[in-house]
Amino acid sequence: MSERHEPPEVAPPRHETRDISLRAVIAGGVVIGVAVGGLVILADMLFPQKSLDRLLKPPFPVIAEPALQSDPAADMAAFHAREMATLNGFGWTDPAHGAGHIPIEQAMRQIAREGINGWPVDGESGP
Incomplete structure (x- = not known):
């Protein structure tokens, strides 16, 4: 009594459309971009001395190189x-x-x- 079982009818393979939402990816990118931009503006307000770098005129001060011990x-x-x-x-x-x-x-x-x-x-x- 051997019965033959036929495999059930299977749909052809295709990609899963419910894995990720394009709308969520775009919204996340916008949120990250706004957060980074806000942090840049906040850093500019907290540390305004960046303009001091532009005020330095050449010749720049010479900073001594670190001296290494040749014979400790x-x-x-x-x-x-x-x-x-x-x-x-x-x-x-x-x-x-x-x-x-x-x-x-x-x-x-x-x-x-x-x-x-x-x-x-x-x-x-x-x-």
């Missing part, structure tokens, strides 16, 4: 040497006000010997 270890050693010379030497910090610096070891000995005005001493409680 040597640069760090030179920096360390300058810092140690400052820490271990005498010099003026602000000559106009009579402020200078002394070697760090000497300063620590002097502070240990004389103390700091208003600083609590061992065994003394604060206010």
Whole structure:
């Protein structure tokens, strides 16, 4: 008892017309265009200094190019040497006000010997 089933009648293939609406695409494009245009106008109102660019006259100021370190270890050693010379030497910090610096070891000995005005001493409680 084998029955033969005939395939149902199928319509010829065609594109789906309900996927997208041309009206929606056009309306979306108009909305995006109006939004971008509005943002451009808003940016122009918020940042009016764009006209300053037109006021600059040549020759334009020369901006130094970034200096690359060719030898970072040597640069760090030179920096360390300058810092140690400052820490271990005498010099003026602000000559106009009579402020200078002394070697760090000497300063620590002097502070240990004389103390700091208003600083609590061992065994003394604060206010």
